[in-house]
Amino acid sequence: MTDQDLDRWTAEWQQGTPPTADLVRMARRERRLLLAWIAVDWIFGAAGIVFAAWLWFVLDTPAMRFAAVGIVVLIVAVLAFTVANWRGVLAVDRDNNLDFLAHAMARCRARLRYIRFGWKVLVADLVVIAGAMLLEVRDEGPIRLLGIVLMASTATAAAAGILWWWGGHERRRMERLAAMQKALGAEQESGHE
Amino acid sequence: MLATHSASLSRIAASYESRPALREELLQDIAFALWRALPTFRQESSERTFVLRIATNRALSHLAARQPEKVTQTFSALDAEKVCVTFFEDPAPRPDELAARHQGAERLQRAVRALPLPLRQVMVLAFEGLDHEESARVLGITVGNVAVRLHRGKNLLKQMLGGPT
Numbered sequence: 001m002t003d004q005d006l007d008r009w010t011a012e013w014q015q016g017t018p019p020t021a022d023l024v025r026m027a028r029r030e031r032r033l034l035l036a037w038i039a040v041d042w043i044f045g046a047a048g049i050v051f052a053a054w055l056w057f058v059l060d061t062p063a064m065r066f067a068a069v070g071i072v073v074l075i076v077a078v079l080a081f082t083v084a085n086w087r088g089v090l091a092v093d094r095d096n097n098l099d100f101l102a103h104a105m106a107r108c109r110a111r112l113r114y115i116r117f118g119w120k121v122l123v124a125d126l127v128v129i130a131g132a133m134l135l136e137v138r139d140e141g142p143i144r145l146l147g148i149v150l151m152a153s154t155a156t157a158a159a160a161g162i163l164w165w166w167g168g169h170e171r172r173r174m175e176r177l178a179a180m181q182k183a184l185g186a187e188q189e190s191g192h193e
Numbered sequence: 194m195l196a197t198h199s200a201s202l203s204r205i206a207a208s209y210e211s212r213p214a215l216r217e218e219l220l221q222d223i224a225f226a227l228w229r230a231l232p233t234f235r236q237e238s239s240e241r242t243f244v245l246r247i248a249t250n251r252a253l254s255h256l257a258a259r260q261p262e263k264v265t266q267t268f269s270a271l272d273a274e275k276v277c278v279t280f281f282e283d284p285a286p287r288p289d290e291l292a293a294r295h296q297g298a299e300r301l302q303r304a305v306r307a308l309p310l311p312l313r314q315v316m317v318l319a320f321e322g323l324d325h326e327e328s329a330r331v332l333g334i335t336v337g338n339v340a341v342r343l344h345r346g347k348n349l350l351k352q353m354l355g356g357p358t
Contacts, residue, residue: 005347005350005351006319006343006347009301009320009350010319010320010322012297012298012301013204013298013301013302013305013320013321014204014320015297015298016204016207016297016298016299016301016302022199023195023196023198023199023202023220023224023227024195024196024224024228026220026221026224026225027195027221027224027225027227027228029221030221030222030224030225031225031228034225095250095333096246096330096331096332096333097246097249097250097253097314097331097332097333097334098332098333098334099333100250100253100254101253104253104254104257173257173258176256176257177257180253180256180257180310183309183310183311184310184311184332184334
């Protein structure tokens with residue numbers, strides 16, 4: 001084997017240039033997408049706060065105040081994560097490959113911790129909802145109970161579904177990152193043999 | 194900078210992702226990461242090293258986020274596609290020559306995608322014109338390790354492509 005092979009392949013490689021992409025346009029599009037994602041988080045957060053304020057000030061029963069506090073706590077937890085996550089997403093691009101992988105794994109671990117925290121919040125929320133329903137039944141009777149149960153079950157099922165899917169996704173990502181780190185690290189160790 | 198390295202970045206995206214839609218997604222991801230990182234470029238390394246480091250990082254991130262693609266084409270099938278490629282610079286190559294060159298490059302790209310990740314990274318950086326030291330800086334490994342991986346990568350590519358085309 002000679003470096004003629006490498007020169008030949010390099011020439012061949014350079015000839016395989018795909019149609020030139022407009023990277024500036026692509027970068028702008030990606031930025032718009034990212035901003036849209038962040039905006040959606042904040043719009044949903046703001047809507048949730050407005051809803052909680054409506055529960056607190058308009059319905060103004062102990063049960064609804066209880067629910068409003070639960071909603072606000074959830075929204076604050078989600079938005080705090082969103083801010084921390086987006087800050088970390090592109091912060092380590094300039095590192096070399098191995099450092100980048102290490103950071104990517106650390107971020108993945110942080111997201112998995114956040115998901116575990118999410119399950120705990122969901123369980124706590126169920127306790128809050130159960131408490132709110134008891135107060136509702138005590139103060140207003142069982143008239144609106146069915147509606148509240150349906151709404152609470154739908155919201156809980158949706159949150160549990162998201163956490164379940166996201167947890168699986170992050171675990172698989174973590175496995176792939178670990179496999180990559182192992183492969184690249186193993187090559188590094190055996191590189192001087 | 195984005196325009197200057199457009200062709201190089203397109204080739205890198207193609208060496209990590211064969212599915213066109215996902216390749217476009219990866220390229221977009223790389224473009225955005227570069228755009229964000231540009232203000233922090235301080236000439237500590239060459240522009241090319243800086244660009245390729247970010248592209249390679251984004252490619253790893255892309256691989257980690259998705260199911261690995263299934264290899265549907267074996268290299269015995271690729272061997273049947275062997276074509277004669279002209280390697281001399283020709284200011285106005287004929288259409289059949291252009292097609293042959295493209296097929297040869299496509300075949301090489303598929304072979305590179307089939308390489309194990311550590312070897313693929315080094316081969317791609319070498320094809321993009323980085324020397325051992327620059328590749329070592331991009332990958333965070335030693336120069337000696339780059340040389341070893343390059344040697345293994347060349348051997349494997351040679352086996353897959355079956356000698357000169």
